[in-house]
Amino acid sequence: MGREVSESCVDSVLTEMVSSYCNGFYANKPELAARRIEAIGYQVGHQLSERYTMERPRFSDHLEAIKFICKDFWSELFKKQIDNLKTNHRGTFVLQDNKFRWISHMSIDPSSENGSTVEDNSVPAGESKAAQATSMHLYFPCGIIRGALSNLGIPCAGFCRYI
Amino acid sequence: MAPVGPRSGDAIFANVERVNAELFTLTYGAIVRQLLTDLEEVEEVNKQLDQMGYNIGIRLIDEFLAKSNVSRCVDFKETAEVIAKVGFKMFLGVTASVTNWDADGTCCSIVLEDNPLVDFVELPDTCQGLYYCNILSGVIRGALEMVSMKTEVTWAKDMLRGDDVFELQVKLLKQVPEEYPYKDDE
Numbered sequence: 455m456g457r458e459v460s461e462s463c464v465d466s467v468l469t470e471m472v473s474s475y476c477n478g479f480y481a482n483k484p485e486l487a488a489r490r491i492e493a494i495g496y497q498v499g500h501q502l503s504e505r506y507t508m509e510r511p512r513f514s515d516h517l518e519a520i521k522f523i524c525k526d527f528w529s530e531l532f533k534k535q536i537d538n539l540k541t542n543h544r545g546t547f548v549l550q551d552n553k554f555r556w557i558s559h560m561s562i563d564p565s566s567e568n569g570s571t572v573e574d575n576s577v578p579a580g581e582s583k584a585a586q587a588t589s590m591h592l593y594f595p596c597g598i599i600r601g602a603l604s605n606l607g608i609p610c611a612g613f614c615r616y617i
Numbered sequence: 618m619a620p621v622g623p624r625s626g627d628a629i630f631a632n633v634e635r636v637n638a639e640l641f642t643l644t645y646g647a648i649v650r651q652l653l654t655d656l657e658e659v660e661e662v663n664k665q666l667d668q669m670g671y672n673i674g675i676r677l678i679d680e681f682l683a684k685s686n687v688s689r690c691v692d693f694k695e696t697a698e699v700i701a702k703v704g705f706k707m708f709l710g711v712t713a714s715v716t717n718w719d720a721d722g723t724c725c726s727i728v729l730e731d732n733p734l735v736d737f738v739e740l741p742d743t744c745q746g747l748y749y750c751n752i753l754s755g756v757i758r759g760a761l762e763m764v765s766m767k768t769e770v771t772w773a774k775d776m777l778r779g780d781d782v783f784e785l786q787v788k789l790l791k792q793v794p795e796e797y798p799y800k801d802d803e
Binding site: 456457458459460461462463464466467468470471473474479490493494495497498501502505530531533 | 630633634635636637638639640641643644645647648650651655665669672673676677680707708709710733736752
């Protein structure tokens with residue numbers, strides 16, 4: 455493993471970043487805040503995938519690239535692989551991480567609702583603040599994946615959900 | 618059981634959860650870049666980084682005190698040493714040194730030769746005046762405020778601006794005695 459820093463450095467910086475954009479710059483515009491956070495993630499993902507694929511040949515197909523993200527890339531970032539990968543073989547992939555480090559340390563008010571299992575992207579009217587805070591944090595890793603894949607030649611759109 | 622003494626920076630760092638520093642470096646870099654795009658003015662970005670650092674520092678001090686087991690520092694000199702040897706080590710994995718003490722013992726320089734924040738970083742000409750690592754000055758200021766020390770933290774040297782090291786000047790302004798929230802006669 456190369457140089458390391460304590461995990462709390464990354465946690466602190468990410469928390470402050472989300473807080474600055476959500477409560478500061480775009481206080482009442484969660485959409486804009488989300489886009490900024492995702493953009494930051496995009497850049498990180500792009501640069502990281504550049505570094506981690508420098509010595510490899512190009513990926514033969516989309517599935518190979520996604521597998522790289524799930525295994526090598528995720529391990530470099532989170533010291534574990536993606537737990538589950540599903541696909542409909544028509545361009546949609548679902549990556550599942552059962553113990554995502556960055557939100558495993560977040561506590562949620564037990565009186566709030568559990569994450570929804572609604573399929574579409576629209577936010578249900580009564581979404582709790584806690585769920586919203588969690589999803590804001592998830593825009594960053596979402597951006598990382600999108601950035602990494604775009605550097606591998608795969609433009610994509612995606613979203614992250616806490617279930 | 619004998620009381621446990623303060624732990625060395627190396628020992629703590631070996632025991633905390635650690636992550637790939639590249640992720641940290643690139644994340645911080647992307648945040649600074651995005652702030653430059655959104656805030657446009659370099660001075661505004663400096664201020665924002667300092668504020669973010671302050672917000673981090675006021676919380677990080679708890680983790681520091683919990684993990685390092687340091688007892689109350691006798692004086693500001695000890696405080697500065699602890700920041701340089703234990704604080705920097707347990708979070709950033711690097712050690713700093715303390716120099717340039719003034720006659721009163723209230724102002725010193727914390728010198729960092731190795732800084733993970735700036736790996737692979739170069740400042741373009743358009744960023745004149747940017748204190749890229751300003752988050753660090755905020756962290757120190759915030760953390761010290763939580764232990765009753767009001768300080769002023771400024772950059773004396775910055776490797777990204779051509780200097781040979783990073784040098785933070787830390788000046789103790791006021792030692793505020795701990796206040797109890799309830800006054801006896803109210």
